[in-house]
Amino acid sequence: MMKNNTNTIVAISTPLSSGAISIVRMSGANAVEIADKVFKTKSGKIPSEFQARMMMLGTFSASEFSEQAMCVVFKAPNSYTGEDVVEFQCHGGVQITKGILATLIKNGARLATPGEFTKQAFINGKMALSDAEGMMDMINAQSDAEIRAGYNLLSGNLSKCAFDAQNELVDILSELEVSFDYPEETIEYITKNNAKERLKKLHQKIEDVLKTSSAGQMIKNxxxxxxxxxxxxxxxxxxxxxxxxxxxxxxxxxxxxxxxxxxxxxxxxxxxxxxxxxxxxxxxxxxxxxxxxxxxxxxxxxxxxxxxxxxxxxxxxxxxxxxxxxxxxxxxxxxxxxxxxxxxxxxxxxxxxxxxxxxxxxxxxxxxxxxxEDKQMEGGLTIANQRHIDALTRACSSIHDAIDNIDNFTLDLITIDLNMAYSALGEITGNTTSEEIIDAIFSKFCLGK
Ligand SMILES: Nc1nc2c(ncn2[C@@H]2O[C@H](COP(=O)(O)OP(=O)(O)OP(=O)(O)O)[C@@H](O)[C@H]2O)c(=O)[nH]1
Ligand SMILES: [Mg+2]
Incomplete structure (x- = not known):
């Protein structure tokens, strides 16, 4: 997993237009310290003295104005991003909201990139990659069925399936490795057969998830x-x-x-x-x-x-x-x-x-x-994202190759197949995923999410 960055990020999390309230969110190691400089309750309490998750009324002192606002502090790791988070709820004027943002930046926060809060949540192990994508699907949903499908992703149904499959692969591989260390043929024979059965089951499981893709794509499109x-x-x-x-x-x-x-x-x-x-x-x-x-x-x-x-x-x-x-x-x-x-x-x-x-x-x-008809609509999880479909298809085909190779080839070759399957699944869970893929996913989020 990547190194935790200590930058404190900030963004306006609600749409920037006149409305009843706006929310400005800040996350990072210095979030509370920055908030202390700009927010105070009537009785003189500052955010570092607030009880976590308790909404407090006070005055936000911006560079150009003061504004009555609400402030809530979430202490790491019990926050959306897993870092310290401070949220301000202010009157929903465009100028007020921008002023609050500018003041926080002036005091040491950095403007977040689109999706950066959620990326931070992913980096801190709060959610798997596919969970984060489920959240984005929910936000962009145009029908109830799409919201349900997004919620299923967000609740981790797909990532759990991919994590379990990765664990099973590691388990099978280590058993095979042990058997190759013991050259007695009977042990090797039993282990290989056992591994083959387990791989077949795993293959079936992933195929079952893939079968939901036509329903998933229909829901999405x-x-x-x-x-x-x-x-x-x-x-x-x-x-x-x-x-x-x-x-x-x-x-x-x-x-x-x-x-x-x-x-x-x-x-x-x-x-x-x-x-x-x-x-x-x-x-x-x-x-x-x-x-x-x-x-x-x-x-x-x-x-x-x-x-x-x-x-x-x-x-x-x-x-x-x-x-x-x-x-x-x-x-x-x-x-x-x-x-x-x-x-x-x-x-x-x-x-x-x-x-x-x-x-x-x-x-x-x-x-x-x-x-x-002909679509698997029940059972909750339906996958629609082409990225997930590609990753699962590749995992399936590598597992299939391993099953084919297990009797006739060396452990090295089977290890390659199983590693490929593991990496493909990693594109869903986030284990072993390249930084480019991660950046590409989070950049599609809206600002402040
Ligand atoms: N009585 C009755 N008339 C209908 C009904 N549906 C359409 N009409 C009439 O049929 C005529 C044609 O309707 P449209 O909906 O324009 O038909 P269309 O198939 O789109 O026609 P084109 O665009 O020319 O191909 C109109 O005068 C409608 O009022 C219906 O259910 N009952
Ligand atoms: Mg017509």
């Missing part, structure tokens, strides 16, 4: 749904109904939509990205033609397609659209159900009305079920 069909069947009306917003222009004129109209909404906390497209048909209109091409392209990248018609009959145009969908996950809809007298949903076709909302609930349920 949302499910892409394209609405396609011939002109005037009500695609844009459906988009508006699903979004609960009049986002797309709707008219009785065929060929209203030309550009792709996008919008996102959630079903059970999972984000769906909708794409409304131009009605697909043969046309001489130059602009509409471009729209039709765009629609055809978006079909290729969609996860699910809503194929919309407005009658049961299938026109030649419908057939053309249908041909584009054969290999895609899709839901067949007949819209304008409000105009129909007798209809019955069957497993294949869903009747809906964008105008009065009939069938929309069944549609969202079907979308959700379809998005989640």
């Amino acid at each position: 949302g499910v892409n749904v394209a609405i396609v069909g011939k002109p005037n069947v009500g695609k844009s009306s459906l988009l508006n109904r699903l979004l609960g917003d009049e986002k797309a222009i709707v008219t009785p004129i065929a060929g209203t939509t030309r550009d792709i109209i996008e919008g996102s909404f959630s079903i059970n906390g999972l984000r769906f990205n909708l794409y409304d497209t131009a009605g697909i048909h043969e046309t001489d209109d130059q602009i509409e033609k471009i729209g039709v091409d765009k629609a055809k392209n978006i079909i290729k990248s969609a996860d699910i397609i809503l194929f919309v018609k407005d009658t049961k009959e299938e026109s030649d145009e419908d057939k053309k659209v249908k041909n584009l969908l054969e290999t895609h996950k899709h839901i067949k809809l007949i819209n304008k159900a409000d105009k129909l007298k007798n209809y019955k949903n069957n497993g294949d076709i869903l009747y809906v009305s964008a105008i009065n909302g009939t069938g929309i609930e069944s549609l969202t349920q079907k979308l959700y079920d379809m998005a989640c």
Whole structure:
């Protein structure tokens, strides 16, 4: 682990705009000493005399002004960063907050870089690398499912799995080493077989985590749904109904939509990205033609397609659209159900009305079920971060090589495989990770975190 640095860092931890309160956070060996120079309670107490984690009211003496503020001291190691931390809560004006920051810098603190508080927490063993990334995912989350996935990372589910795997590798390696020191063949045979079994189990465990990646990526990126069909069947009306917003222009004129109209909404906390497209048909209109091409392209990248018609009959145009969908996950809809007298949903076709909302609930349920099928959504941990996926994939493949090599090769070679697996896992836990990777991760954090 890296050497603890004694720099005291400071940053504004809340968004810099006028609000009710702002928080300025300072962390490092001199944090309390610096705070002593600028903050005093009415009865004359200074931060070094405060009880830890007790919020105190007092006066902050900035260079240009004095301000009534709250101050709380966290003593190392019981703080976010693991160092002494002092936080000031002040009135949320931009100038006040900047003034407090400037005063602390003047008194010896240094402006933190983005993510530096969390990096310090990592350096002091407060969290593993993947935990810190989970925190960032939570902060940037756009749906409930994303928050849940981020929380799972932050609570250490992935790092625990990677730490356990690293320990198991060390254990297996040391057993193998001992057996190679004892040249009796039976011992070596038993140990090798035992190691092989353990490695196979470990491989399976990591593969199980990798299996959650498709669900994880779906949670992170949302499910892409394209609405396609011939002109005037009500695609844009459906988009508006699903979004609960009049986002797309709707008219009785065929060929209203030309550009792709996008919008996102959630079903059970999972984000769906909708794409409304131009009605697909043969046309001489130059602009509409471009729209039709765009629609055809978006079909290729969609996860699910809503194929919309407005009658049961299938026109030649419908057939053309249908041909584009054969290999895609899709839901067949007949819209304008409000105009129909007798209809019955069957497993294949869903009747809906964008105008009065009939069938929309069944549609969202079907979308959700379809998005989640073949995906491991339960069990908490889902991984979505490409960095984690790459690291686990490499760990798996090195363990696989070790299993293949164990019977026929020397200990040196197996050691190389197992070390490679260990380092790959280290990219998740933070053991053995290069400084560049660590810097790259924390630089993506916001300032003051
Ligand atoms: N009765 C009824 N009319 C609908 C329904 N949905 C759409 N419409 C009408 O159908 C016409 C076309 O609707 P749009 O949503 O613009 O259809 P579109 O498929 O986006 O059409 P293009 O963009 O031209 O391809 C409009 O007059 C809508 O009011 C519905 O559920 N019931
Ligand atoms: Mg339209």
